[in-house]
Amino acid sequence: MIMKKIDAILDKAYNEQILSEAEVKFLLDLRDKKEISALFLTARDLRQRYFGKKLFLYGFVYFSTYCRNECVFCYYRASNSAGRRYRITVAQAVESACGLADSGVHLIDLTMGEDSFFLKCESGLKKFETLVTQVKSNTNLPIMISPGLLPEEYLTVLSGAGADWYACYQETHNRELFSRLRPGQDYDRRFLAKQHAKKIGLLIEEGILTGVGESGNDIAMSMNNMHDIGAQQVRVMSFNPQKGTPMSGWFSPDRLQELQIIAVMRLIFPEKLIPASLDIDGVKNLKKRLDAGANVITSFIPPFSGLSGVSQIDLDINEGNRTVDGVLRVIDESGLEIARASEYLQWIGTEKKKAGKKNDVCETVV
Ligand code: SF4
Numbered sequence: 001m002i003m004k005k006i007d008a009i010l011d012k013a014y015n016e017q018i019l020s021e022a023e024v025k026f027l028l029d030l031r032d033k034k035e036i037s038a039l040f041l042t043a044r045d046l047r048q049r050y051f052g053k054k055l056f057l058y059g060f061v062y063f064s065t066y067c068r069n070e071c072v073f074c075y076y077r078a079s080n081s082a083g084r085r086y087r088i089t090v091a092q093a094v095e096s097a098c099g100l101a102d103s104g105v106h107l108i109d110l111t112m113g114e115d116s117f118f119l120k121c122e123s124g125l126k127k128f129e130t131l132v133t134q135v136k137s138n139t140n141l142p143i144m145i146s147p148g149l150l151p152e153e154y155l156t157v158l159s160g161a162g163a164d165w166y167a168c169y170q171e172t173h174n175r176e177l178f179s180r181l182r183p184g185q186d187y188d189r190r191f192l193a194k195q196h197a198k199k200i201g202l203l204i205e206e207g208i209l210t211g212v213g214e215s216g217n218d219i220a221m222s223m224n225n226m227h228d229i230g231a232q233q234v235r236v237m238s239f240n241p242q243k244g245t246p247m248s249g250w251f252s253p254d255r256l257q258e259l260q261i262i263a264v265m266r267l268i269f270p271e272k273l274i275p276a277s278l279d280i281d282g283v284k285n286l287k288k289r290l291d292a293g294a295n296v297i298t299s300f301i302p303p304f305s306g307l308s309g310v311s312q313i314d315l316d317i318n319e320g321n322r323t324v325d326g327v328l329r330v331i332d333e334s335g336l337e338i339a340r341a342s343e344y345l346q347w348i349g350t351e352k353k354k355a356g357k358k359n360d361v362c363e364t365v366v
Pocket of ligand 1: 067068069070071074075076077078112113114148
Protein backbone atom coordinates (compact mmCIF):
# COMPACT_ATOMS: atom_id res chain seq x y z
CA MET A 1 0.00 0.00 0.00
CA ILE A 2 2.66 2.47 1.09
CA MET A 3 4.91 1.42 -1.82
CA LYS A 4 2.03 2.20 -4.20
CA LYS A 5 1.80 5.69 -2.76
CA ILE A 6 5.57 6.17 -3.06
CA ASP A 7 5.56 4.92 -6.65
CA ALA A 8 2.74 7.32 -7.53
CA ILE A 9 4.62 10.31 -6.08
CA LEU A 10 7.90 9.26 -7.70
CA ASP A 11 6.14 8.78 -11.07
CA LYS A 12 4.73 12.26 -10.73
CA ALA A 13 8.21 13.64 -9.99
CA TYR A 14 9.72 11.64 -12.87
CA ASN A 15 7.17 13.25 -15.18
CA GLU A 16 8.19 16.62 -13.72
CA GLN A 17 4.83 17.44 -12.24
CA ILE A 18 4.82 19.72 -9.21
CA LEU A 19 4.76 17.88 -5.88
CA SER A 20 2.50 19.15 -3.11
CA GLU A 21 3.93 20.12 0.28
CA ALA A 22 2.26 17.02 1.75
CA GLU A 23 4.01 14.82 -0.83
CA VAL A 24 7.37 16.45 -0.13
CA LYS A 25 6.90 15.92 3.58
CA PHE A 26 5.85 12.32 3.00
CA LEU A 27 9.10 11.62 1.10
CA LEU A 28 11.18 13.31 3.79
CA ASP A 29 9.54 11.11 6.42
CA LEU A 30 10.39 7.78 4.70
CA ARG A 31 12.39 5.49 7.00
CA ASP A 32 12.36 2.11 5.24
CA LYS A 33 15.57 1.32 3.33
CA LYS A 34 13.79 -0.03 0.25
CA GLU A 35 11.51 3.00 0.07
CA ILE A 36 14.40 5.41 0.45
CA SER A 37 16.35 3.53 -2.26
CA ALA A 38 13.43 4.09 -4.64
CA LEU A 39 13.56 7.82 -3.86
CA PHE A 40 17.32 7.97 -4.52
CA LEU A 41 16.94 6.01 -7.75
CA THR A 42 14.38 8.48 -9.13
CA ALA A 43 16.63 11.36 -8.08
CA ARG A 44 19.55 9.82 -9.99
CA ASP A 45 17.34 9.18 -13.04
CA LEU A 46 16.33 12.84 -13.11
CA ARG A 47 19.95 13.97 -12.72
CA GLN A 48 20.85 11.68 -15.61
CA ARG A 49 18.12 13.28 -17.77
CA TYR A 50 19.64 16.76 -17.48
CA PHE A 51 23.31 16.17 -16.72
CA GLY A 52 24.15 12.63 -17.82
CA LYS A 53 27.19 11.53 -15.83
CA LYS A 54 28.64 15.02 -15.60
CA LEU A 55 29.74 16.51 -12.30
CA PHE A 56 30.87 20.06 -11.60
CA LEU A 57 33.56 20.95 -9.04
CA TYR A 58 33.85 24.18 -7.01
CA GLY A 59 37.02 25.52 -5.42
CA PHE A 60 36.64 27.35 -2.14
CA VAL A 61 38.61 30.39 -0.99
CA TYR A 62 37.55 31.59 2.45
CA PHE A 63 39.34 34.92 2.24
CA SER A 64 38.15 36.49 5.51
CA THR A 65 36.84 34.74 8.60
CA TYR A 66 35.95 37.99 10.39
CA CYS A 67 32.24 38.55 10.87
CA ARG A 68 30.06 41.17 12.53
CA ASN A 69 27.14 38.77 13.10
CA GLU A 70 26.24 36.37 15.87
CA CYS A 71 24.63 33.38 14.13
CA VAL A 72 24.27 30.84 16.93
CA PHE A 73 25.34 27.86 14.78
CA CYS A 74 28.51 29.42 13.38
CA TYR A 75 32.09 29.03 14.51
CA TYR A 76 32.96 32.45 13.06
CA ARG A 77 30.28 34.43 14.95
CA ALA A 78 31.74 37.74 16.15
CA SER A 79 31.93 36.89 19.84
CA ASN A 80 33.50 33.44 19.47
CA SER A 81 36.97 33.92 20.91
CA ALA A 82 37.76 30.34 19.86
CA GLY A 83 37.18 31.29 16.20
CA ARG A 84 40.26 31.22 13.96
CA ARG A 85 40.48 34.67 12.33
CA TYR A 86 42.39 35.74 9.26
CA ARG A 87 41.97 38.02 6.28
CA ILE A 88 44.22 37.17 3.33
CA THR A 89 45.54 39.58 0.73
CA VAL A 90 44.35 39.74 -2.86
CA ALA A 91 47.67 38.19 -3.95
CA GLN A 92 47.19 35.26 -1.56
CA ALA A 93 43.62 34.74 -2.75
CA VAL A 94 44.75 34.78 -6.37
CA GLU A 95 47.50 32.26 -5.61
CA SER A 96 45.06 29.86 -3.92
CA ALA A 97 42.47 30.31 -6.65
CA CYS A 98 45.05 29.65 -9.39
CA GLY A 99 46.11 26.46 -7.60
CA LEU A 100 42.49 25.34 -7.52
CA ALA A 101 42.01 26.26 -11.18
CA ASP A 102 45.10 24.24 -12.14
CA SER A 103 43.71 21.26 -10.25
CA GLY A 104 40.62 21.26 -12.48
CA VAL A 105 37.75 22.96 -10.63
CA HIS A 106 35.05 24.72 -12.68
CA LEU A 107 34.41 27.71 -10.42
CA ILE A 108 36.00 29.69 -7.61
CA ASP A 109 33.80 30.45 -4.61
CA LEU A 110 35.05 33.58 -2.82
CA THR A 111 33.64 33.39 0.69
CA MET A 112 33.86 35.63 3.73
CA GLY A 113 31.99 36.34 6.97
CA GLU A 114 30.26 39.73 7.02
CA ASP A 115 33.62 41.41 7.48
CA SER A 116 33.25 45.14 8.24
CA PHE A 117 36.65 45.72 6.64
CA PHE A 118 34.97 45.12 3.27
CA LEU A 119 31.47 46.28 4.14
CA LYS A 120 31.87 49.53 6.03
CA CYS A 121 33.27 51.97 3.51
CA GLU A 122 33.95 52.70 -0.12
CA SER A 123 37.55 51.52 0.06
CA GLY A 124 36.30 48.13 1.29
CA LEU A 125 34.07 47.80 -1.75
CA LYS A 126 37.01 48.78 -3.98
CA LYS A 127 39.14 46.04 -2.39
CA PHE A 128 36.37 43.47 -2.84
CA GLU A 129 35.98 44.53 -6.46
CA THR A 130 39.73 44.14 -7.04
CA LEU A 131 39.63 40.70 -5.46
CA VAL A 132 36.88 39.53 -7.81
CA THR A 133 38.50 41.07 -10.88
CA GLN A 134 41.94 39.65 -10.11
CA VAL A 135 40.74 36.15 -9.29
CA LYS A 136 38.57 36.07 -12.39
CA SER A 137 41.24 37.34 -14.77
CA ASN A 138 43.95 35.09 -13.35
CA THR A 139 41.91 31.89 -13.28
CA ASN A 140 39.62 32.52 -16.22
CA LEU A 141 36.89 30.74 -14.26
CA PRO A 142 33.37 31.74 -13.22
CA ILE A 143 33.18 33.33 -9.77
CA MET A 144 30.71 32.80 -6.96
CA ILE A 145 30.65 35.34 -4.15
CA SER A 146 29.47 34.16 -0.72
CA PRO A 147 29.88 37.20 1.52
CA GLY A 148 26.62 37.18 3.49
CA LEU A 149 24.16 40.02 3.09
CA LEU A 150 25.36 42.70 0.67
CA PRO A 151 23.87 46.12 -0.11
CA GLU A 152 22.48 46.51 -3.62
CA GLU A 153 25.31 48.77 -4.79
CA TYR A 154 27.85 46.10 -3.80
CA LEU A 155 26.02 43.48 -5.82
CA THR A 156 25.96 45.77 -8.83
CA VAL A 157 29.67 46.60 -8.59
CA LEU A 158 30.72 42.98 -7.98
CA SER A 159 28.57 41.73 -10.82
CA GLY A 160 30.28 44.31 -13.05
CA ALA A 161 33.66 43.07 -11.75
CA GLY A 162 32.88 39.58 -13.04
CA ALA A 163 30.96 37.74 -10.31
CA ASP A 164 28.60 35.18 -11.83
CA TRP A 165 26.89 33.83 -8.72
CA TYR A 166 25.64 35.25 -5.42
CA ALA A 167 25.31 32.62 -2.70
CA CYS A 168 23.41 33.76 0.36
CA TYR A 169 21.70 31.16 2.50
CA GLN A 170 18.59 31.85 4.47
CA GLU A 171 19.28 28.51 6.30
CA THR A 172 15.57 28.29 7.13
CA HIS A 173 12.43 29.92 5.76
CA ASN A 174 10.65 29.71 9.09
CA ARG A 175 10.93 33.31 10.25
CA GLU A 176 10.78 32.47 13.93
CA LEU A 177 13.57 29.89 13.60
CA PHE A 178 15.54 32.33 11.42
CA SER A 179 15.45 34.93 14.19
CA ARG A 180 16.77 32.35 16.66
CA LEU A 181 19.52 31.15 14.33
CA ARG A 182 20.52 34.57 13.05
CA PRO A 183 19.77 36.95 15.95
CA GLY A 184 19.58 40.63 15.01
CA GLN A 185 19.41 39.92 11.27
CA ASP A 186 16.58 40.84 8.98
CA TYR A 187 14.91 37.93 7.17
CA ASP A 188 13.44 40.13 4.44
CA ARG A 189 16.63 42.07 3.70
CA ARG A 190 18.47 38.80 3.20
CA PHE A 191 15.80 37.45 0.89
CA LEU A 192 15.46 40.73 -1.03
CA ALA A 193 19.23 40.86 -1.64
CA LYS A 194 18.92 37.61 -3.59
CA GLN A 195 16.00 38.96 -5.58
CA HIS A 196 18.03 42.03 -6.44
CA ALA A 197 21.03 39.89 -7.39
CA LYS A 198 18.84 37.91 -9.74
CA LYS A 199 17.39 41.04 -11.26
CA ILE A 200 20.84 42.35 -12.19
CA GLY A 201 21.81 39.07 -13.85
CA LEU A 202 23.60 37.14 -11.11
CA LEU A 203 22.83 33.45 -10.68
CA ILE A 204 21.80 32.68 -7.14
CA GLU A 205 22.33 29.89 -4.67
CA GLU A 206 19.92 29.41 -1.80
CA GLY A 207 20.42 26.94 1.03
CA ILE A 208 19.17 25.44 4.25
CA LEU A 209 20.69 23.82 7.32
CA THR A 210 19.23 20.62 8.68
CA GLY A 211 19.42 19.55 12.31
CA VAL A 212 18.83 23.02 13.75
CA GLY A 213 15.32 22.51 15.09
CA GLU A 214 13.43 22.70 11.80
CA SER A 215 10.31 20.62 11.13
CA GLY A 216 9.35 18.67 8.01
CA ASN A 217 6.90 21.46 7.22
CA ASP A 218 9.74 23.99 7.42
CA ILE A 219 11.79 22.00 4.91
CA ALA A 220 8.82 21.71 2.55
CA MET A 221 8.27 25.47 2.91
CA SER A 222 11.95 26.09 2.10
CA MET A 223 11.61 24.06 -1.10
CA ASN A 224 8.73 26.33 -2.12
CA ASN A 225 10.71 29.46 -1.34
CA MET A 226 13.72 28.21 -3.26
CA HIS A 227 11.44 27.48 -6.18
CA ASP A 228 9.76 30.89 -6.01
CA ILE A 229 13.02 32.79 -5.89
CA GLY A 230 14.26 30.86 -8.93
CA ALA A 231 17.55 29.71 -7.42
CA GLN A 232 19.83 28.04 -9.95
CA GLN A 233 21.66 26.16 -7.20
CA VAL A 234 20.03 24.79 -4.06
CA ARG A 235 21.88 23.22 -1.17
CA VAL A 236 21.33 21.55 2.18
CA MET A 237 23.96 20.99 4.83
CA SER A 238 23.80 19.01 8.04
CA PHE A 239 24.52 21.04 11.13
CA ASN A 240 27.85 20.34 12.83
CA PRO A 241 28.19 21.69 16.40
CA GLN A 242 30.93 24.32 16.68
CA LYS A 243 33.24 24.93 19.60
CA GLY A 244 32.58 28.15 21.52
CA THR A 245 29.05 28.69 20.17
CA PRO A 246 25.62 28.55 21.85
CA MET A 247 24.88 25.36 19.88
CA SER A 248 28.12 23.58 20.77
CA GLY A 249 26.19 21.01 22.83
CA TRP A 250 23.76 20.07 20.06
CA PHE A 251 24.02 16.79 18.17
CA SER A 252 24.84 16.60 14.52
CA PRO A 253 21.86 14.97 12.78
CA ASP A 254 21.84 11.55 11.15
CA ARG A 255 23.03 12.11 7.58
CA LEU A 256 20.06 10.26 6.15
CA GLN A 257 17.96 13.38 6.68
CA GLU A 258 20.31 15.45 4.51
CA LEU A 259 20.45 12.72 1.86
CA GLN A 260 16.66 12.58 1.63
CA ILE A 261 16.51 16.36 1.32
CA ILE A 262 19.10 16.24 -1.50
CA ALA A 263 17.00 13.61 -3.28
CA VAL A 264 13.75 15.54 -2.86
CA MET A 265 15.49 18.69 -4.09
CA ARG A 266 16.49 16.76 -7.21
CA LEU A 267 12.82 15.80 -7.77
CA ILE A 268 11.71 19.40 -7.43
CA PHE A 269 14.68 21.00 -9.21
CA PRO A 270 15.69 18.32 -11.73
CA GLU A 271 17.65 20.69 -13.99
CA LYS A 272 19.38 22.73 -11.27
CA LEU A 273 22.67 22.35 -9.44
CA ILE A 274 22.68 20.56 -6.09
CA PRO A 275 25.94 20.37 -4.15
CA ALA A 276 27.51 17.57 -2.18
CA SER A 277 29.68 19.57 0.19
CA LEU A 278 33.06 18.37 1.42
CA ASP A 279 32.63 20.88 4.23
CA ILE A 280 30.33 18.66 6.28
CA ASP A 281 32.12 15.30 6.59
CA GLY A 282 35.18 15.72 4.36
CA VAL A 283 35.34 12.99 1.76
CA LYS A 284 33.36 10.60 4.00
CA ASN A 285 29.76 10.26 2.83
CA LEU A 286 30.55 12.00 -0.47
CA LYS A 287 29.43 8.93 -2.42
CA LYS A 288 26.14 8.83 -0.48
CA ARG A 289 25.48 12.46 -1.35
CA LEU A 290 26.18 11.77 -5.02
CA ASP A 291 23.99 8.65 -4.90
CA ALA A 292 21.17 10.83 -3.54
CA GLY A 293 21.26 13.02 -6.66
CA ALA A 294 23.84 15.77 -6.07
CA ASN A 295 25.74 16.95 -9.15
CA VAL A 296 28.29 19.43 -7.81
CA ILE A 297 31.12 18.78 -5.37
CA THR A 298 31.91 21.92 -3.38
CA SER A 299 34.53 23.18 -0.95
CA PHE A 300 37.77 22.01 -2.50
CA ILE A 301 40.56 23.64 -0.47
CA PRO A 302 44.27 23.41 -1.28
CA PRO A 303 46.25 21.55 1.41
CA PHE A 304 48.62 23.63 3.58
CA SER A 305 47.19 26.88 2.20
CA GLY A 306 46.20 28.02 5.70
CA LEU A 307 42.62 28.48 4.48
CA SER A 308 39.66 27.22 6.51
CA GLY A 309 36.37 25.53 5.80
CA VAL A 310 33.09 26.76 7.26
CA SER A 311 31.34 23.85 8.92
CA GLN A 312 34.54 21.83 9.30
CA ILE A 313 37.41 24.24 9.64
CA ASP A 314 40.22 21.83 8.84
CA LEU A 315 38.77 18.35 8.25
CA ASP A 316 40.57 16.52 5.41
CA ILE A 317 42.27 19.68 4.14
CA ASN A 318 45.96 18.99 4.82
CA GLU A 319 45.37 15.29 4.20
CA GLY A 320 44.71 16.30 0.58
CA ASN A 321 41.22 14.77 0.57
CA ARG A 322 39.56 18.06 -0.34
CA THR A 323 41.34 18.15 -3.67
CA VAL A 324 40.26 16.96 -7.10
CA ASP A 325 42.74 14.07 -6.90
CA GLY A 326 41.39 13.22 -3.44
CA VAL A 327 37.85 12.58 -4.74
CA LEU A 328 38.58 10.90 -8.08
CA ARG A 329 38.06 7.41 -6.68
CA VAL A 330 34.64 8.33 -5.26
CA ILE A 331 33.57 9.95 -8.53
CA ASP A 332 34.56 6.80 -10.36
CA GLU A 333 32.78 4.52 -7.88
CA SER A 334 29.65 6.65 -8.30
CA GLY A 335 29.68 6.03 -12.06
CA LEU A 336 30.10 9.76 -12.68
CA GLU A 337 32.72 11.85 -14.45
CA ILE A 338 34.09 15.36 -14.23
CA ALA A 339 32.51 17.70 -16.79
CA ARG A 340 34.66 19.70 -19.18
CA ALA A 341 35.12 23.39 -18.34
CA SER A 342 33.19 24.29 -21.51
CA GLU A 343 30.20 22.22 -20.32
CA TYR A 344 29.99 24.20 -17.10
CA LEU A 345 30.31 27.49 -18.97
CA GLN A 346 27.57 26.40 -21.33
CA TRP A 347 25.29 25.49 -18.41
CA ILE A 348 25.67 28.82 -16.66
CA GLY A 349 25.36 30.69 -19.98
CA THR A 350 22.03 28.99 -20.67
CA GLU A 351 20.77 29.72 -17.14
CA LYS A 352 21.76 33.38 -17.44
CA LYS A 353 19.87 33.66 -20.72
CA LYS A 354 16.77 32.03 -19.19
CA ALA A 355 16.95 34.34 -16.15
CA GLY A 356 17.39 37.38 -18.41
CA LYS A 357 14.28 36.46 -20.39
CA LYS A 358 12.27 36.03 -17.18
CA ASN A 359 13.48 39.41 -15.90
CA ASP A 360 12.42 41.02 -19.19
CA VAL A 361 8.97 39.50 -18.83
CA CYS A 362 8.71 40.72 -15.20
CA GLU A 363 9.69 44.24 -16.19
CA THR A 364 7.14 44.27 -19.03
CA VAL A 365 4.42 43.13 -16.64
CA VAL A 366 5.38 45.79 -14.08
S1 SF4 B 1 26.98 32.26 9.30
FE1 SF4 B 1 28.00 33.87 8.14
S2 SF4 B 1 26.98 35.75 8.84
FE2 SF4 B 1 26.55 34.18 10.40
S3 SF4 B 1 28.18 34.43 11.93
FE3 SF4 B 1 28.84 32.87 10.45
S4 SF4 B 1 30.08 33.96 8.97
FE4 SF4 B 1 28.84 35.45 10.08
